[in-house]
Structures are given as C-alpha cells and as structure tokens.
Amino acid sequence: MHRIDIRLNQICKVEGGASMDVVVDDGKVKDVKFAIVEYKRFFTEAMKGKNIAAIPAHLSRICGTCSNAHVMAAIEACEDAIGIEPTEQTRILRRLTMHGLVSRDHALHLYLFVMPDLYGKDAFLDFDEDDSEQHQLLHDGFDIKSAGNELSMLVAGRSVHATFPVIGGFLQFPSPEKVREVVGALQAARPAVLRLIEIFRKAPWHLDRQTKFMALVPDDSFGYIGGKIISSIGESYERKDFRSHLEHVALPYSQASAYTYKGESYLVGALARINLAKDKLHPKTRESAAEALKLFPSTDIYHNNLAQAIEILHSFDESIDLLTQNGFKPEPIIKAPMRGAVGMGVIEAPRGTLYHKVVMDDKGIVTDGEVIVPTGQNQVNIERDVGVLVEELVKDPANTKEKINFEIEKLIRAYDPCMSCGAHFLKVNWK
Amino acid sequence: MDSKIKIGWFSFSCCEDNTIVMTEVMNDHWQEWKKLFDFRHARVLKANNVMDEFDIAFIEGALAGPEHVEKAKQIRSLAKKLVAVGSCAVVGLPAGQRNAFTEEQKASIDYLVTRFGALPEVKKVSDVVKVDVEIPGCPMDPKVFLDKVNALVTELRPTITED
Numbered sequence: 001m002h003r004i005d006i007r008l009n010q011i012c013k014v015e016g017g018a019s020m021d022v023v024v025d026d027g028k029v030k031d032v033k034f035a036i037v038e039y040k041r042f043f044t045e046a047m048k049g050k051n052i053a054a055i056p057a058h059l060s061r062i063c064g065t066c067s068n069a070h071v072m073a074a075i076e077a078c079e080d081a082i083g084i085e086p087t088e089q090t091r092i093l094r095r096l097t098m099h100g101l102v103s104r105d106h107a108l109h110l111y112l113f114v115m116p117d118l119y120g121k122d123a124f125l126d127f128d129e130d131d132s133e134q135h136q137l138l139h140d141g142f143d144i145k146s147a148g149n150e151l152s153m154l155v156a157g158r159s160v161h162a163t164f165p166v167i168g169g170f171l172q173f174p175s176p177e178k179v180r181e182v183v184g185a186l187q188a189a190r191p192a193v194l195r196l197i198e199i200f201r202k203a204p205w206h207l208d209r210q211t212k213f214m215a216l217v218p219d220d221s222f223g224y225i226g227g228k229i230i231s232s233i234g235e236s237y238e239r240k241d242f243r244s245h246l247e248h249v250a251l252p253y254s255q256a257s258a259y260t261y262k263g264e265s266y267l268v269g270a271l272a273r274i275n276l277a278k279d280k281l282h283p284k285t286r287e288s289a290a291e292a293l294k295l296f297p298s299t300d301i302y303h304n305n306l307a308q309a310i311e312i313l314h315s316f317d318e319s320i321d322l323l324t325q326n327g328f329k330p331e332p333i334i335k336a337p338m339r340g341a342v343g344m345g346v347i348e349a350p351r352g353t354l355y356h357k358v359v360m361d362d363k364g365i366v367t368d369g370e371v372i373v374p375t376g377q378n379q380v381n382i383e384r385d386v387g388v389l390v391e392e393l394v395k396d397p398a399n400t401k402e403k404i405n406f407e408i409e410k411l412i413r414a415y416d417p418c419m420s421c422g423a424h425f426l427k428v429n430w431k
Numbered sequence: 432m433d434s435k436i437k438i439g440w441f442s443f444s445c446c447e448d449n450t451i452v453m454t455e456v457m458n459d460h461w462q463e464w465k466k467l468f469d470f471r472h473a474r475v476l477k478a479n480n481v482m483d484e485f486d487i488a489f490i491e492g493a494l495a496g497p498e499h500v501e502k503a504k505q506i507r508s509l510a511k512k513l514v515a516v517g518s519c520a521v522v523g524l525p526a527g528q529r530n531a532f533t534e535e536q537k538a539s540i541d542y543l544v545t546r547f548g549a550l551p552e553v554k555k556v557s558d559v560v561k562v563d564v565e566i567p568g569c570p571m572d573p574k575v576f577l578d579k580v581n582a583l584v585t586e587l588r589p590t591i592t593e594d
Contacts, residue, residue: 017442038444039444039495039496039547039549040540040543040544040547040549041444041495041525041526041528041529042528042529042532042540043525043528045529045532045536045539045540046525046528046529046532048536058525061446061448061525061569062446063446063447064445064446064447064448064449064450064451064452064570065447065448065450065451067446067448104455108451108454112454112475112476116477116478122477122478122479123470123473123476123477123478124476125461125464125465125470125476126477129462129465138461142457142458142459142461145454145455145458146455146458146459149455149458158570159451159455160448160451160452160455160570161448161569161570409478
C-alpha cells in the first residue's frame with residue numbers, strides 16, 4: 001500500500017488556529033502532529049513587574065472565550081498568595097460566574113461548531129427556518145446562549161473579560177429585578193437544553209479509546225471551583241501541588257506546551273468531569289438527564305458533546321437555585337497586607353482544568369508566573385485519537401481524502417480545543 | 432431586491448474576544464443577519480470559506496508574523512470596507528506586549544520569536560493596510576459594533592431600512 005500524507009492547514013469552527021499532519025504508510029499511522037499555530041503573546045513573561053491587582057484582567061486576555069475562567073483562576077491564585085479567604089456571598093457569585101461561562105461557551109460549541117456537522121450543513125446560520133426541526137434548533141441555540149450571556153452580565157458584568165470580580169470580592173451586585181429577569185430567561189430556555197441533551201444522546205458518532213481522565217471535583221457539589229483534582233485511576237491531588245502530577249512534553253512543531261500523566265495521554269474537560277462526578281450533579285439535572293447519564297463513565301470522545309449539554313442543564317438548575325435562594329447585598333472588598341509568597345489557582349474551565357501560579361514580592365509586585373491550559377493537556381490525547389481514527393478509516397478504500405479530513409476535523413471539534421489559550425507561553429523547555 | 436452584503440471575519444494574533452462578542456450580539460440579531468449577510472469567510476462559523484470579495488472585512492488581532500501581513504494585504508485588496516475590531520487590531524495591544532519588553536525580557540524570548548518566524552515587532556492593522564473603520568475596546572463594545580455595522584450597511588445598501 002502507498003503512503004498517504006494528510007495535512008489540514010486551518011481547522012475551522014474551533015477557537016484559534018490549529019493544524020494537523022498525519023502520515024500513513026502501508027495502512028498504519030506512522031505519525032500524527034496536532035499543532036497549535038497561534039503566535040505566542042507572552043502573557044506569563046508580561047506578568048512580571050505588574051502589581052498583583054492587575055493580574056486577573058491581564059491573564060483574562062489570554063483567551064476571549066475562556067476569559068472568565070482565567071479571571072477566576074487568577075483571583076484564586078492571587079488570594080492564595082496574599083492569604084485572603086473570600087466571603088460566602090463571593091463564593092456564590094463566583095460559582096454563578098462559572099455557570100454563566102459554561103452555559104454560553106458550551107452552547108457556542110455545540111450549536112455553532114458541532115451541530116452543522118450533525119445536520120450536514122456548513123454553518124449553523126445555514127439551517128433552514130422553514131424546516132420545523134431546524135427552525136427550533138436555531139431558536140434553541142440562540143436562546144440558550146443568550147440566557148448564559150445574560151447570567152454572565154448580571155453576575156460578572158460581562159461575559160468576556162468580566163469586570164465585577166476582583167481579588168477580595170465583587171465590585172457590583174445583582175439587583176432583585178435583574179435576578180428575576182435572568183431566572184426567567186434560564187427557566188424559559190431549560191426545555192431547549194433538554195432537547196439538546198436528547199440530540200447528543202442519540203448522535204451516531206463514536207470513537208472509544210481507553211485513556212485516563214482528570215478533573216477538579218468540588219467536595220460538596222458538581223462544579224468548577226474548589227475541591228481536589230481527581231484522576232480516573234483513583235488518585236487525588238491538592239491545589240498546592242500545582243502541576244507536580246503532570247509531565248511536560250515538548251512538541252517542537254506546536255506553539256503550545258503539552259502534558260502527560262504517568263507517562264500517558266489523558267483528557268480533561270466536560271467528559272472527565274461528568275465521568276468523575278456525575279453523582280454530584282443537581283438533583284433536577286440527574287432526574288431530567290437520567291437516560292443520558294447512564295452512558296457515563298465513558299471514554300468515547302464524542303460523549304464530550306453530550307457531557308457539555310448535561311453541564312449546561314446543571315448550570316441552569318444550580319443557577320436558578322442560587323439566584324432565587326440568596327439575596328445579594330453590597331460587601332466591601334477584602335484587603336490584606338502584601339507579602340512575598342507563591343499562590344496557586346486551579347479552576348475547571350469549560351474545556352478542562354486550568355492552573356495559574358503567581359509569585360509575588362512583599363510589595364505585591366509579580367516576579368514570576370505560570371499558566372497551564374486544558375487544550376495543552378488534551379493535545380497528546382487528540383493525537384492518539386486521530387491516529388486510531390485514521391487507521392480505521394484508511395482500511396476502507398471508499399473513504400476519500402475529503403471524508404478523512406472531515407472526520408479528523410469532527411473529532412478535533414469534539415474536544416472543543418482552544419488554541420488562543422494554548423499559545424500564550426514563554427517557557428517551553430525544548431532542547 | 433439588493434444582494435446580500437458579503438462579509439469576511441478574520442482573526443490574527445489575539446484572544447478572539449471580539450469573535451465571542453460578535454457571536455453574542457448574534458443572539459439578538461441572527462434573523463436579520465441571515466437575511467442581510469453572506470458570510471463568505473468566517474472560520475469560526477463555517478468550514479467552506481471563500482476568499483473572493485467582501486463588502487465588509489473585519490479584522491481582529493494584531494499582525495505577528497509575515498503571513499499575517501500578506502493576508503491582511505490580500506484582505507484589503509478584496510474588501511470595499513475594512514474594519515479593525517478590538518484593541519489588538521486597533522492599537523496592537525495586548526497581543527504586541529512583547530514590543531515594550533525590556534532588553535532582558537526580549538533576550539529571554541528571542542529564541543521563541545525566531546523559532547516560529549514571528550515578526551521582530553508586532554504590528555497593528557493600520558501599520559500595514561488602510562483601515563476604513565476602527566472599533567476599539569478589549570473586547571469591542573457590542574453597541575458601538577452594531578452602530579458602526581449599521582452605518583456601513585446603510586452606506587453600502589442605501590435602500591435597506593434597518594429595523
């Protein structure tokens with residue numbers, strides 16, 4: 001059999017720029033290179049010399065779509081360094097900030113990026129309004145996105161680069177009138193989320209390759225802030241351990257750092273979270289998504305789409321509770337004296353575990369920092385999965401190069417990778 | 432009936448926050464956009480992208496590599512109106528923050544700048560091509576974006592009445 005070189009220069013319907021090279025020889029995949037092709041913007045180097053108060057807004061600019069997760073991780077790292085314990089109300093507002101982010105970000109991925117593949121369309125806007133099913137999907141998609149966006153604006157000020165959350169608390173607080181509006185929007189869009197879960201429960205795509213997975217799991221509920229990092233082999237790690245359990249892997253063809261866990265690829269993101277903590281989901285979510293939840297734990301990467309849909313439902317259900325069961329009152333920002341210290345922040349961003357580390361001096365000036373993003377952690381797993389996929393596809397001579405390219409892109413999209421996040425680094429220890 | 436307005440949406444070195452804001456603005460305007468706009472090239476929205484002609488081409492992000500410069504020139508040559516969106520496109524920051532690094536910092540990143548063939552200095556869009564409209568902000572303000580887009584639609588298709 002002949003040699004096949006597959007090259008995808010610009011993968012579409014993902015965040016940022018990525019390319020994929022696959023070499024197949026004699027029916028066997030010999031090489032897979034998933035490269036993040038964004039130029040580095042050196043955010044960790046640019047942290048140095050900045051006052052710690054500027055760090056959340058600075059690191060937020062690593063990525064637009066994940067920005068509020070970067071804000072949360074940076075605040076947690078800075079508060080850890082200074083020694084600030086947030087109030088209960090602040091913790092609730094931060095949980096709501098993450099729910100707003102997860103809802104709008106997952107909906108963007110599932111409707112605008114993935115749904116066109118499922119319906120044989122080039123773009124979500126190409127869906128036919130005169131077709132009753134597609135008409136419903138168009139309205140569902142924008143209604144869910146809008147509810148998540150409204151929640152973000154209510155709690156965090158903006159859905160991109162949030163302005164209300166700061167080190168020590170929040171600058172503004174939700175008014176009862178606005179809370180009622182957003183609760184109404186979440187309740188109105190909830191049936192659309194149930195339809196979304198059904199679509200991805202029935203989706204015909206599958207690629208199952210045994211792999212490890214890992215997520216930050218809060219102690220008391222399903223969520224994105226606090227708790228321990230748990231892996232699928234039953235080990236757990238504290239925030240203070242930072243990334244000591246991960247091995248850095250040099251991929252000289254990619255602008256991003258990659259990581260392995262115990263020498264092997266692993267995955268992070270919605271699939272890992274649902275696998276590890278589905279029993280902690282909101283009771284209403286568990287009830288409404290009971291059939292879909294039977295499919296987990298799963299290592300079928302296409303179940304990441306389903307896991308995202310379930311997470312939107314959980315975010316809606318928990319947000320409705322948090323907004324209706326709490327009155328929000330103005331609170332002063334907690335201050336603490338500066339000290340020479342190292343702080344860690346670990347957050348579950350929509351695409352997986354996000355690590356921030358801040359080193360500061362006794363005047364509150366940052367001297368060093370480090371950021372590890374989910375897409376960097378998934379990079380090796382993506383390559384392994386693409387290898388399995390392509391080796392299967394080339395067995396059938398009827399599969400054209402266009403078909404193989406399409407299937408590779410579809411698989412990469414299932415990971416919901418974010419290349420903007422991937423390419424911010426300074427220190428890549430290539431030899 | 433007027434033909435649809437051909438749109439190009441391009442992202443260079445940035446966090447793509449303006450793309451996210453655009454997709455959030457779409458929540459309330461997708462029905463009119465479906466009728467009004469033909470997205471010819473918008474990598475975030477579609478797979479089959481065409482570089483032929485644009486009534487309005489939007490560029491977010493700064494220009495960090497030589498191919499960015501060439502692509503920006505190509506976009507300019509194909510676009511009736513070129514709009515720079517967001518801080519990185521309009522002023523080159525924060526994507527171009529390495530331009531203001533100390534000599535010591537520059538020395539520490541030099542091997543990475545060289546390894547991937549990046550430009551010695553990151554450029555804003557107007558450093559390379561003529562920009563017709565600028566929408567500043569990090570990210571852009573949704574209302575300013577809508578106002579500028581509506582003004583361009585009116586200029587390009589005077590017979591279209593905005594709702």
